[in-house]
Amino acid sequence: MKVGFIGFGEVASNLSKWLKDEGVESYTSLENRSSKTKKLAEEYAANICPDNKTLAELSDILISAVTPAEAVNVAEEVGKYVKGIYVDLNNISPQTVRKALGNIENGKTVDAAIMGGIKKEGVKVQIIASGRCASQFAGLNKYGLNIKIVNHDPGKAKALKMLRSSYTKGVSALLLESLYSAYMMGLDKEFLENLERTECPGFKNSAISRVKSSAIHSQRKAQEMDEIINFMIEYGHIIMSKSTKEVFKDIYSKISHDKRYENYKELFESIK
Amino acid sequence: MKVGFIGFGEVASNLSKWLKDEGVESYTSLENRSSKTKKLAEEYAANICPDNKTLAELSDILISAVTPAEAVNVAEEVGKYVKGIYVDLNNISPQTVRKALGNIENGKTVDAAIMGGIKKEGVKVQIIASGRCASQFAGLNKYGLNIKIVNHDPGKAKALKMLRSSYTKGVSALLLESLYSAYMMGLDKEFLENLERTECPGFKNSAISRVKSSAIHSQRKAQEMDEIINFMIEYGHIIMSKSTKEVFKDIYSKISHDKRYENYKELFESIK
Numbered sequence: 001m002k003v004g005f006i007g008f009g010e011v012a013s014n015l016s017k018w019l020k021d022e023g024v025e026s027y028t029s030l031e032n033r034s035s036k037t038k039k040l041a042e043e044y045a046a047n048i049c050p051d052n053k054t055l056a057e058l059s060d061i062l063i064s065a066v067t068p069a070e071a072v073n074v075a076e077e078v079g080k081y082v083k084g085i086y087v088d089l090n091n092i093s094p095q096t097v098r099k100a101l102g103n104i105e106n107g108k109t110v111d112a113a114i115m116g117g118i119k120k121e122g123v124k125v126q127i128i129a130s131g132r133c134a135s136q137f138a139g140l141n142k143y144g145l146n147i148k149i150v151n152h153d154p155g156k157a158k159a160l161k162m163l164r165s166s167y168t169k170g171v172s173a174l175l176l177e178s179l180y181s182a183y184m185m186g187l188d189k190e191f192l193e194n195l196e197r198t199e200c201p202g203f204k205n206s207a208i209s210r211v212k213s214s215a216i217h218s219q220r221k222a223q224e225m226d227e228i229i230n231f232m233i234e235y236g237h238i239i240m241s242k243s244t245k246e247v248f249k250d251i252y253s254k255i256s257h258d259k260r261y262e263n264y265k266e267l268f269e270s271i272k
Numbered sequence: 273m274k275v276g277f278i279g280f281g282e283v284a285s286n287l288s289k290w291l292k293d294e295g296v297e298s299y300t301s302l303e304n305r306s307s308k309t310k311k312l313a314e315e316y317a318a319n320i321c322p323d324n325k326t327l328a329e330l331s332d333i334l335i336s337a338v339t340p341a342e343a344v345n346v347a348e349e350v351g352k353y354v355k356g357i358y359v360d361l362n363n364i365s366p367q368t369v370r371k372a373l374g375n376i377e378n379g380k381t382v383d384a385a386i387m388g389g390i391k392k393e394g395v396k397v398q399i400i401a402s403g404r405c406a407s408q409f410a411g412l413n414k415y416g417l418n419i420k421i422v423n424h425d426p427g428k429a430k431a432l433k434m435l436r437s438s439y440t441k442g443v444s445a446l447l448l449e450s451l452y453s454a455y456m457m458g459l460d461k462e463f464l465e466n467l468e469r470t471e472c473p474g475f476k477n478s479a480i481s482r483v484k485s486s487a488i489h490s491q492r493k494a495q496e497m498d499e500i501i502n503f504m505i506e507y508g509h510i511i512m513s514k515s516t517k518e519v520f521k522d523i524y525s526k527i528s529h530d531k532r533y534e535n536y537k538e539l540f541e542s543i544k
Contacts, residue, residue: 116470126469128462150462163454163463168471170446174512178439181508182432190400190422191435197398198388199440200472236453237522240446243515250509 004059007066013040022143029055056081063087079103094155110137111154113161130156172214173247222248276331279338285312294415301327328353335359351375366427382409383426385433402428444486445519494520
């Protein structure tokens with residue numbers, strides 16, 4: 001079993017490590033890749049192919065894990081060379097993944113999405129998969145991955161990721177707004193403790209981490225909300241999604257985007 | 273120890289029962305009360321006083337549990353007769369509770385709020401309390417109540433309840449919007465299951481119950497959001513709160529307000 005990666009950033013290097021621990025060799029090509037990719041490929045001891053064509057021909061499963069802007073281009077580039085199964089694992093919309101997968105001439109394609117942070121300590125993040133060859137891709141569960149099949153329609157995995165993201169980003173925006181008001185009233189501690197009692201164990205720490213992450217990544221999150229809104233508008237209302245985007249835009253306009261906060265109180269002091 | 277209730281609806285009758293189980297007698301007056309109140313007072317065997325004046329003079333702790341519109345009026349009516357501690361447990365704003373408590377001439381007052389459903393099976397709902405006599409009120413914890421002191425500023429208990437409500441109602445609105453889109457894409461089951469994995473055990477059932485309750489009580493919830501917005505606007509942003517209100521208004525305009533839904537799918541079919 002040979003697993004190829006187009007792009008070898010954080011996602012590919014983590015998956016490659018998990019596969020290697022189970023005896024599966026990874027392959028990548030450094031053609032058109034950044035120096036960061038080269039360094040990670042060396043560090044994780046991926047086998048290097050001379051070019052993307054060779055990589056596509058050799059891989060039983062070829063996983064595209066590049067930046068959203070590159071996703072369609074790399075599929076166009078390797079489309080006629082792919083011999084095995086082609087998996088798009090990029091952070092793109094259902095429409096865009098269908099466009100990318102349309103370039104794979106053998107038609108053996110999978111739409112996949114990572115549902116959470118790749119680096120969460122001690123937990124292998126779930127990858128959801130849809131598309132014609134989702135079941136074959138899920139065969140990698142024998143080798144240490146955590147893949148769940150949604151169904152066989154390409155685009156459904158990305159759709160599910162966007163739906164999830166619209167909810168979780170909305171919760172972050174809600175927390176940012178209500179916890180800020182609580183802080184201004186001197187009731188932030190009581191607010192978090194009270195919700196922890198009725199919402200979920202661990203609510204308080206998770207809420208604080210969401211608020212900090214919302215602030216630090218506010219620009220990217222506002223952009224991601226734009227994509228979510230473009231997608232969701234076909235299916236339902238986007239009242240909450242539009243406000244979620246506004247909250248991220250608003251916080252970005254108030255803070256320097258690369259500022260790090262030890263806790264939410266520092267953040268709130270800085271935007272007061 | 274004599275505990276008096278002005279108003280004997282769902283809240284008072286439940287508290288009265290918990291106190292009685294611990295040997296504390298409840299008192300109420302039927303002056304100006306509805307036939308429903310009379311029935312509940314009989315059913316729960318509360319001792320009946322001839323009028324509110326007698327009730328106020330006799331009670332060691334007098335709890336006001338009436339409709340929001342009556343809260344200030346009853347405090348004005350009994351203000352000069354209160355001998356013990358006066359507790360406002362009504363669903364009103366921090367501003368309004370300060371107005372109500374200002375009528376209690378002996379100044380022995382408590383601002384209190386019920387943080388959750390009074391009738392949750394097997395759990396005694398938490399009552400939070402602020403104001404000068406909050407500690408004395410919390411003495412009822414010896415007799416089966418679950419009172420937590422916030423601090424001694426009147427209005428803080430109502431403020432905390434409103435903050436909590438802005439968050440939990442926001443979550444309901446977010447769920448209504450994102451689950452509806454998921455339903456329209458045929459991904460509602462997967463959406464709920466995926467969030468249950470990463471958000472909280474029990475997420476799925478809680479989400480479905482929130483969506484159904486949002487629809488059934490949409491008119492009341494939209495009105496409550498108005499009060500929350502009026503209050504929060506002094507302290508921070510209300511981007512998410514305004515959208516939350518819009519979602520409740522929107523669902524109310526689409527459905528008959530007293531319709532009951534066995535599950536969210538029936539609801540979504542009816543508004544599709």
